[in-house]
Amino acid sequence: MQSRSSARGDFHLHSNYSDGLHSPARVVQRAAAAGLQVIALTDHDVTDGLPEAREEAARGGLRVVAGVEISGRFQGTDIHLLGLGFDPSNPDLASALLALRTSRTARGAAIVEKLRTAGAPLELQRVLDIAGHGSIGRPHVAHALVESGFAGSVDEAFSRWLSRGRPGFIPSDHIEASVAFELVHGAGGITALAHPSLYHQGLDLVRPLAAIGLDAVEAFHPDISPAARGRLLLLAEELDLLVTGGSDDHGFKGKECLGTSFLEGAPLDRLLQRLD
Ligand code: AMP
Ligand code: ZN
Ligand code: FE
Ligand code: FE
Numbered sequence: 001m002q003s004r005s006s007a008r009g010d011f012h013l014h015s016n017y018s019d020g021l022h023s024p025a026r027v028v029q030r031a032a033a034a035g036l037q038v039i040a041l042t043d044h045d046v047t048d049g050l051p052e053a054r055e056e057a058a059r060g061g062l063r064v065v066a067g068v069e070i071s072g073r074f075q076g077t078d079i080h081l082l083g084l085g086f087d088p089s090n091p092d093l094a095s096a097l098l099a100l101r102t103s104r105t106a107r108g109a110a111i112v113e114k115l116r117t118a119g120a121p122l123e124l125q126r127v128l129d130i131a132g133h134g135s136i137g138r139p140h141v142a143h144a145l146v147e148s149g150f151a152g153s154v155d156e157a158f159s160r161w162l163s164r165g166r167p168g169f170i171p172s173d174h175i176e177a178s179v180a181f182e183l184v185h186g187a188g189g190i191t192a193l194a195h196p197s198l199y200h201q202g203l204d205l206v207r208p209l210a211a212i213g214l215d216a217v218e219a220f221h222p223d224i225s226p227a228a229r230g231r232l233l234l235l236a237e238e239l240d241l242l243v244t245g246g247s248d249d250h251g252f253k254g255k256e257c258l259g260t261s262f263l264e265g266a267p268l269d270r271l272l273q274r275l276d
Contacts, residue, residue, distance in 0.1 A: 008262045009038040009271070011067065011084060012194065012218065012246025015053070016132055018043035018069075019139040021251035024053035030251070032060045034259030038272070040067030040084055040246070042194075045100040046135040047088040065275055069194060070184075071100055073174040074209060077199055081180050082218065082244065085275035086189025093187040096175060101135045103173035108136040111168050115141070118167035120150040137172070138162045139250070154252070181213035190274060192216035192244040197228040203235065210239045216271070220245025220261050242274060243267040 014020030015027045024041055031039045041053045047068050057064045066088050072081040112124045122144045131140040142157035151157035161168040184191045196203050196217055206217055219232040236243050245263035
Protein backbone atom coordinates (compact mmCIF):
# COMPACT_ATOMS: atom_id res chain seq x y z
CA MET A 1 0.00 0.00 0.00
CA GLN A 2 1.32 3.42 -0.92
CA SER A 3 1.81 6.00 1.78
CA ARG A 4 -1.19 8.22 2.22
CA SER A 5 0.56 11.26 0.88
CA SER A 6 0.68 9.78 -2.63
CA ALA A 7 -2.58 7.85 -2.36
CA ARG A 8 -5.61 8.47 -4.55
CA GLY A 9 -9.19 7.86 -3.57
CA ASP A 10 -12.44 7.63 -5.57
CA PHE A 11 -15.47 8.10 -3.34
CA HIS A 12 -18.16 7.97 -6.04
CA LEU A 13 -18.52 4.76 -8.06
CA HIS A 14 -21.44 2.72 -9.37
CA SER A 15 -21.81 -1.02 -9.94
CA ASN A 16 -24.53 -3.26 -11.31
CA TYR A 17 -26.15 -3.15 -7.87
CA SER A 18 -27.65 0.08 -9.20
CA ASP A 19 -27.21 1.54 -12.67
CA GLY A 20 -23.55 0.72 -13.34
CA LEU A 21 -22.38 -1.88 -15.84
CA HIS A 22 -19.79 -3.81 -13.86
CA SER A 23 -20.01 -6.11 -10.84
CA PRO A 24 -18.53 -4.74 -7.60
CA ALA A 25 -15.53 -7.09 -7.98
CA ARG A 26 -14.91 -5.75 -11.48
CA VAL A 27 -15.23 -2.15 -10.24
CA VAL A 28 -12.52 -2.89 -7.67
CA GLN A 29 -10.25 -4.45 -10.32
CA ARG A 30 -10.73 -1.46 -12.60
CA ALA A 31 -10.07 0.95 -9.71
CA ALA A 32 -6.82 -0.85 -8.85
CA ALA A 33 -5.77 -0.73 -12.51
CA ALA A 34 -6.50 3.02 -12.55
CA GLY A 35 -4.03 3.53 -9.68
CA LEU A 36 -6.48 4.07 -6.82
CA GLN A 37 -5.78 2.89 -3.27
CA VAL A 38 -9.11 3.64 -1.63
CA ILE A 39 -12.63 3.66 -3.06
CA ALA A 40 -16.26 3.83 -2.02
CA LEU A 41 -18.94 2.00 -3.97
CA THR A 42 -21.82 4.49 -3.95
CA ASP A 43 -24.71 2.77 -5.65
CA HIS A 44 -28.07 4.55 -5.73
CA ASP A 45 -29.99 3.75 -2.53
CA VAL A 46 -28.28 0.37 -2.01
CA THR A 47 -25.24 -0.95 -0.14
CA ASP A 48 -25.54 -4.64 -1.05
CA GLY A 49 -22.50 -4.60 -3.36
CA LEU A 50 -20.13 -3.88 -0.47
CA PRO A 51 -19.29 -7.47 0.63
CA GLU A 52 -18.32 -8.49 -2.93
CA ALA A 53 -16.22 -5.34 -3.36
CA ARG A 54 -14.45 -5.93 -0.04
CA GLU A 55 -13.76 -9.56 -0.85
CA GLU A 56 -12.10 -8.58 -4.11
CA ALA A 57 -10.27 -5.64 -2.51
CA ALA A 58 -8.76 -7.91 0.13
CA ARG A 59 -6.92 -9.73 -2.66
CA GLY A 60 -5.45 -6.53 -4.12
CA GLY A 61 -4.73 -4.47 -1.00
CA LEU A 62 -7.27 -1.79 -1.87
CA ARG A 63 -9.43 -0.24 0.83
CA VAL A 64 -13.21 -0.09 0.29
CA VAL A 65 -15.14 2.39 2.42
CA ALA A 66 -18.88 1.76 2.87
CA GLY A 67 -20.82 4.10 0.59
CA VAL A 68 -24.21 4.92 -0.89
CA GLU A 69 -25.72 7.66 -3.09
CA ILE A 70 -29.01 8.58 -1.46
CA SER A 71 -31.89 10.12 -3.43
CA GLY A 72 -32.44 13.17 -1.26
CA ARG A 73 -34.56 16.29 -1.28
CA PHE A 74 -33.90 19.75 0.11
CA GLN A 75 -36.12 22.81 -0.17
CA GLY A 76 -38.07 21.02 -2.91
CA THR A 77 -34.99 20.18 -5.00
CA ASP A 78 -33.90 16.62 -5.75
CA ILE A 79 -30.30 16.21 -4.62
CA HIS A 80 -27.89 13.30 -4.34
CA LEU A 81 -26.27 12.76 -0.96
CA LEU A 82 -23.28 10.49 -0.60
CA GLY A 83 -23.10 8.55 2.64
CA LEU A 84 -19.61 7.32 3.55
CA GLY A 85 -18.03 5.23 6.29
CA PHE A 86 -21.26 4.10 7.97
CA ASP A 87 -22.33 0.71 9.29
CA PRO A 88 -24.40 -0.79 6.44
CA SER A 89 -26.17 -3.14 8.84
CA ASN A 90 -27.66 -0.25 10.82
CA PRO A 91 -31.38 -1.15 10.82
CA ASP A 92 -32.78 2.40 10.48
CA LEU A 93 -30.58 3.25 7.51
CA ALA A 94 -31.08 -0.17 5.89
CA SER A 95 -34.87 0.05 6.12
CA ALA A 96 -34.95 3.61 4.75
CA LEU A 97 -32.86 2.51 1.76
CA LEU A 98 -35.06 -0.54 1.24
CA ALA A 99 -38.12 1.73 1.12
CA LEU A 100 -36.45 3.85 -1.57
CA ARG A 101 -35.65 0.74 -3.63
CA THR A 102 -39.17 -0.60 -3.29
CA SER A 103 -40.56 2.64 -4.62
CA ARG A 104 -37.97 2.59 -7.44
CA THR A 105 -39.50 -0.70 -8.63
CA ALA A 106 -43.01 0.78 -8.68
CA ARG A 107 -41.67 3.91 -10.38
CA GLY A 108 -39.99 1.80 -13.10
CA ALA A 109 -43.34 0.23 -13.94
CA ALA A 110 -45.06 3.64 -13.90
CA ILE A 111 -42.44 5.10 -16.26
CA VAL A 112 -42.94 2.18 -18.68
CA GLU A 113 -46.69 2.86 -18.56
CA LYS A 114 -46.19 6.59 -19.27
CA LEU A 115 -43.88 5.77 -22.16
CA ARG A 116 -46.46 3.36 -23.62
CA THR A 117 -49.08 6.11 -23.59
CA ALA A 118 -46.57 8.51 -25.15
CA GLY A 119 -45.86 6.15 -28.06
CA ALA A 120 -42.77 4.27 -26.86
CA PRO A 121 -44.05 0.86 -25.73
CA LEU A 122 -41.47 -1.21 -23.82
CA GLU A 123 -41.75 -4.58 -22.12
CA LEU A 124 -41.49 -4.02 -18.38
CA GLN A 125 -39.83 -7.43 -18.07
CA ARG A 126 -37.04 -6.27 -20.38
CA VAL A 127 -36.38 -3.23 -18.18
CA LEU A 128 -36.31 -5.50 -15.12
CA ASP A 129 -33.89 -7.86 -16.88
CA ILE A 130 -31.58 -4.96 -17.79
CA ALA A 131 -31.67 -3.80 -14.16
CA GLY A 132 -30.79 -7.34 -13.01
CA HIS A 133 -30.44 -7.27 -9.23
CA GLY A 134 -29.81 -3.55 -9.48
CA SER A 135 -31.76 -0.79 -7.81
CA ILE A 136 -33.98 0.30 -10.78
CA GLY A 137 -33.34 3.69 -12.31
CA ARG A 138 -33.96 5.74 -15.41
CA PRO A 139 -30.68 4.55 -17.02
CA HIS A 140 -32.14 1.02 -17.22
CA VAL A 141 -35.22 2.38 -19.00
CA ALA A 142 -32.93 4.45 -21.23
CA HIS A 143 -31.07 1.32 -22.33
CA ALA A 144 -34.38 -0.41 -23.13
CA LEU A 145 -35.46 2.64 -25.18
CA VAL A 146 -32.22 2.52 -27.18
CA GLU A 147 -32.51 -1.23 -27.67
CA SER A 148 -36.08 -0.82 -29.00
CA GLY A 149 -35.07 1.97 -31.36
CA PHE A 150 -36.99 4.76 -29.59
CA ALA A 151 -33.71 6.63 -29.02
CA GLY A 152 -30.33 6.58 -30.74
CA SER A 153 -28.35 6.80 -27.51
CA VAL A 154 -28.79 6.85 -23.75
CA ASP A 155 -28.32 10.63 -23.77
CA GLU A 156 -31.07 10.98 -26.37
CA ALA A 157 -33.31 8.63 -24.36
CA PHE A 158 -32.98 11.08 -21.47
CA SER A 159 -33.39 14.28 -23.47
CA ARG A 160 -36.34 12.95 -25.48
CA TRP A 161 -38.18 10.76 -22.97
CA LEU A 162 -36.83 10.62 -19.41
CA SER A 163 -35.57 14.01 -18.25
CA ARG A 164 -37.77 16.33 -16.20
CA GLY A 165 -40.47 17.78 -18.47
CA ARG A 166 -40.31 14.88 -20.95
CA PRO A 167 -43.16 12.36 -21.42
CA GLY A 168 -41.66 9.53 -19.35
CA PHE A 169 -40.44 11.59 -16.41
CA ILE A 170 -41.39 10.57 -12.91
CA PRO A 171 -39.31 11.89 -10.00
CA SER A 172 -37.72 9.26 -7.79
CA ASP A 173 -38.84 8.89 -4.21
CA HIS A 174 -36.50 10.67 -1.82
CA ILE A 175 -35.51 11.24 1.78
CA GLU A 176 -35.46 14.76 3.22
CA ALA A 177 -31.86 15.90 3.64
CA SER A 178 -32.22 16.42 7.40
CA VAL A 179 -33.52 12.85 7.76
CA ALA A 180 -30.74 11.45 5.55
CA PHE A 181 -28.17 13.23 7.76
CA GLU A 182 -29.73 11.72 10.90
CA LEU A 183 -29.78 8.25 9.37
CA VAL A 184 -26.17 8.30 8.16
CA HIS A 185 -24.88 9.91 11.37
CA GLY A 186 -26.86 7.37 13.39
CA ALA A 187 -25.03 4.65 11.46
CA GLY A 188 -21.67 6.24 12.27
CA GLY A 189 -20.97 7.78 8.86
CA ILE A 190 -20.69 11.16 7.17
CA THR A 191 -22.58 12.78 4.27
CA ALA A 192 -21.41 14.71 1.23
CA LEU A 193 -23.40 16.73 -1.29
CA ALA A 194 -22.72 14.98 -4.62
CA HIS A 195 -21.89 17.03 -7.74
CA PRO A 196 -23.10 20.36 -6.25
CA SER A 197 -22.94 22.29 -9.51
CA LEU A 198 -25.51 20.00 -11.19
CA TYR A 199 -28.45 21.41 -9.22
CA HIS A 200 -30.54 24.36 -10.30
CA GLN A 201 -29.42 26.51 -7.37
CA GLY A 202 -25.91 25.21 -7.82
CA LEU A 203 -23.56 25.92 -4.97
CA ASP A 204 -26.14 28.00 -3.08
CA LEU A 205 -27.43 24.79 -1.51
CA VAL A 206 -24.18 24.15 0.33
CA ARG A 207 -24.51 26.77 3.07
CA PRO A 208 -28.06 25.92 4.21
CA LEU A 209 -27.27 22.19 4.01
CA ALA A 210 -24.18 22.70 6.16
CA ALA A 211 -26.38 24.47 8.70
CA ILE A 212 -28.48 21.32 9.16
CA GLY A 213 -25.65 18.78 9.33
CA LEU A 214 -23.97 18.24 5.96
CA ASP A 215 -20.38 17.11 6.55
CA ALA A 216 -18.71 17.40 3.14
CA VAL A 217 -18.92 18.63 -0.44
CA GLU A 218 -17.85 16.73 -3.52
CA ALA A 219 -15.41 19.13 -5.15
CA PHE A 220 -13.69 16.71 -7.52
CA HIS A 221 -16.11 15.24 -10.09
CA PRO A 222 -16.10 15.19 -13.93
CA ASP A 223 -19.04 17.64 -14.07
CA ILE A 224 -17.47 20.21 -11.73
CA SER A 225 -15.53 22.91 -13.54
CA PRO A 226 -12.26 24.25 -12.17
CA ALA A 227 -14.03 27.53 -11.33
CA ALA A 228 -16.81 25.76 -9.41
CA ARG A 229 -14.20 23.60 -7.68
CA GLY A 230 -12.37 26.71 -6.52
CA ARG A 231 -15.57 28.13 -5.05
CA LEU A 232 -16.38 24.80 -3.38
CA LEU A 233 -12.95 24.55 -1.79
CA LEU A 234 -13.32 28.06 -0.37
CA LEU A 235 -16.82 27.31 0.90
CA ALA A 236 -15.59 24.09 2.51
CA GLU A 237 -12.90 25.99 4.32
CA GLU A 238 -15.25 28.73 5.44
CA LEU A 239 -17.94 26.29 6.64
CA ASP A 240 -15.48 23.75 8.03
CA LEU A 241 -16.68 21.01 5.69
CA LEU A 242 -14.70 18.04 4.48
CA VAL A 243 -13.99 17.68 0.77
CA THR A 244 -14.67 14.49 -1.20
CA GLY A 245 -14.11 13.53 -4.80
CA GLY A 246 -14.64 10.78 -7.29
CA SER A 247 -15.39 9.87 -10.88
CA ASP A 248 -19.10 8.85 -10.68
CA ASP A 249 -18.06 6.17 -13.17
CA HIS A 250 -20.87 3.86 -14.33
CA GLY A 251 -18.55 1.81 -16.57
CA PHE A 252 -20.43 2.19 -19.85
CA LYS A 253 -18.48 2.19 -23.07
CA GLY A 254 -17.56 5.65 -24.25
CA LYS A 255 -18.40 7.12 -20.82
CA GLU A 256 -15.73 5.51 -18.68
CA CYS A 257 -14.10 8.08 -16.42
CA LEU A 258 -12.62 6.00 -13.61
CA GLY A 259 -9.25 7.46 -12.64
CA THR A 260 -9.95 10.92 -14.12
CA SER A 261 -11.43 12.53 -11.00
CA PHE A 262 -10.13 11.60 -7.57
CA LEU A 263 -9.16 12.88 -4.15
CA GLU A 264 -5.54 13.12 -3.04
CA GLY A 265 -3.25 15.01 -0.69
CA ALA A 266 -4.50 16.92 2.35
CA PRO A 267 -8.25 16.61 1.60
CA LEU A 268 -7.87 12.82 1.29
CA ASP A 269 -5.88 12.64 4.55
CA ARG A 270 -8.54 14.67 6.35
CA LEU A 271 -11.37 12.54 4.99
CA LEU A 272 -9.65 9.27 5.89
CA GLN A 273 -8.85 10.58 9.36
CA ARG A 274 -12.53 11.32 9.90
CA LEU A 275 -13.54 7.90 8.54
CA ASP A 276 -11.04 5.97 10.68
P1 AMP B 1 -32.73 8.03 -11.28
O1 AMP B 1 -32.04 7.95 -9.95
O2 AMP B 1 -33.47 6.78 -11.61
O3 AMP B 1 -33.59 9.26 -11.43
O4 AMP B 1 -31.57 8.12 -12.37
C1 AMP B 1 -30.60 9.10 -12.21
C2 AMP B 1 -29.33 8.65 -12.90
O5 AMP B 1 -29.52 8.72 -14.30
C3 AMP B 1 -28.17 9.58 -12.62
O6 AMP B 1 -27.48 9.21 -11.47
C4 AMP B 1 -27.30 9.39 -13.83
O7 AMP B 1 -26.52 8.22 -13.67
C5 AMP B 1 -28.31 9.11 -14.93
N1 AMP B 1 -28.62 10.30 -15.76
C6 AMP B 1 -29.32 11.39 -15.40
N2 AMP B 1 -29.43 12.25 -16.44
C7 AMP B 1 -28.80 11.68 -17.48
C8 AMP B 1 -28.55 12.06 -18.83
N3 AMP B 1 -29.02 13.20 -19.34
N4 AMP B 1 -27.84 11.22 -19.62
C9 AMP B 1 -27.39 10.05 -19.12
N5 AMP B 1 -27.57 9.64 -17.86
C10 AMP B 1 -28.27 10.44 -17.04
ZN1 ZN C 1 -26.24 6.49 -11.59
FE1 FE D 1 -25.67 11.50 -8.70
FE1 FE E 1 -23.57 8.84 -8.98
